[in-house]
Amino acid sequence: MSLHYLELTTESPRDLVPRFFDETALTYDKIIRWTTFGKDKYWKDEIVKKIPPSDSILDLACGTGILTRKIAQKFPNAKIIGIDVSKSYLEVAKIKSKLEQNISFVRQDAEKLNLNSKFDCITSSYISKYCSPKVLIESCLKHLKPGAKIILHDFLYPTTEVALKFWNLHFKVLNIVGYFLPKWREVFIELPKLIRSSNWLDEYEREMKKNGLTVEIQYLTWKSSAILTGTKII
Ligand SMILES: C[S@@+](CC[C@H](N)C(=O)[O-])C[C@H]1O[C@@H](n2cnc3c(N)ncnc32)[C@H](O)[C@@H]1O
Numbered sequence: 001m002s003l004h005y006l007e008l009t010t011e012s013p014r015d016l017v018p019r020f021f022d023e024t025a026l027t028y029d030k031i032i033r034w035t036t037f038g039k040d041k042y043w044k045d046e047i048v049k050k051i052p053p054s055d056s057i058l059d060l061a062c063g064t065g066i067l068t069r070k071i072a073q074k075f076p077n078a079k080i081i082g083i084d085v086s087k088s089y090l091e092v093a094k095i096k097s098k099l100e101q102n103i104s105f106v107r108q109d110a111e112k113l114n115l116n117s118k119f120d121c122i123t124s125s126y127i128s129k130y131c132s133p134k135v136l137i138e139s140c141l142k143h144l145k146p147g148a149k150i151i152l153h154d155f156l157y158p159t160t161e162v163a164l165k166f167w168n169l170h171f172k173v174l175n176i177v178g179y180f181l182p183k184w185r186e187v188f189i190e191l192p193k194l195i196r197s198s199n200w201l202d203e204y205e206r207e208m209k210k211n212g213l214t215v216e217i218q219y220l221t222w223k224s225s226a227i228l229t230g231t232k233i234i
Helices: 013-021 025-035 039-049 066-074 087-096 133-141 161-177 182-197 200-210
Strands: 056-060 079-084 103-107 119-125 144-155 213-220 225-232
Touching: 013 182, 025 039, 025 087, 025 182, 039 066, 039 119, 039 144, 039 213, 039 225, 056 066, 066 079, 066 103, 066 119, 079 087, 087 103, 133 144, 133 200, 144 200, 161 182, 200 213, 200 225
Parallel strands: 056 079, 056 119, 079 103, 119 144
Antiparallel strands: 144 225, 213 225
C-alpha cells in the first residue's frame, strides 16, 4: 500500500525543497556521507557504472556536485551539465568543481528543463521523490538522444523487519542530533515521512514504460535505496 506524503503531513514534497536546501549547502557533503554511513559514495559509484560511453551527460538536482564530479572524472572528454534549483548548492558546486573543466552548472528546475541540447545520459540522485514522475520524465525525454539513458537513484522505505527496525532507530537518533544541528533539524524530521510516503520507484518505472523506455532496477543496501535505469530505444 502506498502512503501519500499529504496523509502524513499537510504539504506537497515540492514545498520541502526550499525548506530542506536553502540553508544546508555548506554542510551537505559531510551530512550525506555521515548519515548514510558512507553508502552514498558506493551508491553514486554504482550510478556512474551504469552510464554508457557518452559525449554529453546531464546531472539533475546536482546539489554540491558530488555525483557530477564523479561523472566528469570518468568521462573527461564529455560535456557535463549539472542543474539545480538551489542557488547556494550551485555556488558550493562551482567552488568544489574548479578542477573539472568539463562541467558547467546552470540554475534550472528539472521539471521545466530548457537547455536547448540533447544528452546521451541523464542522471539524478535524490530528486525523484520531490517531483511528479509524469512531468519529470517528459522533461527528460525532450533532452534525450535516441538510445540514451535516464538513471534515477533515491531512497526506499525498507520492507524487511530487521532493516525497518534499524531505519526507524536511525531516524530517531537523527531527530535528537537535529537539536544540535538546527539547519538540518527539519530535514531529519520530514525526510523519513517523505521516504515512507513515496512510491517513486513504481511510479517512475510505470511512467518510463508508458513512454516506451526499457527499464532495469538495481536495489542497494538492504533495499534502502535503488537505481532505476530507463533506456530510450529510438
Ligand atoms: C539531497 S540533494 C542531492 C544533491 C545531489 N544530487 C547528490 O546526490 O548529492 C537534492 C537536491 O535536489 C535539488 N532539487 C530538488 N528539486 C529540484 C528540481 N525540481 N529541479 C532541480 N533541482 C531540484 C535541491 O535543490 C537539492 O540540491
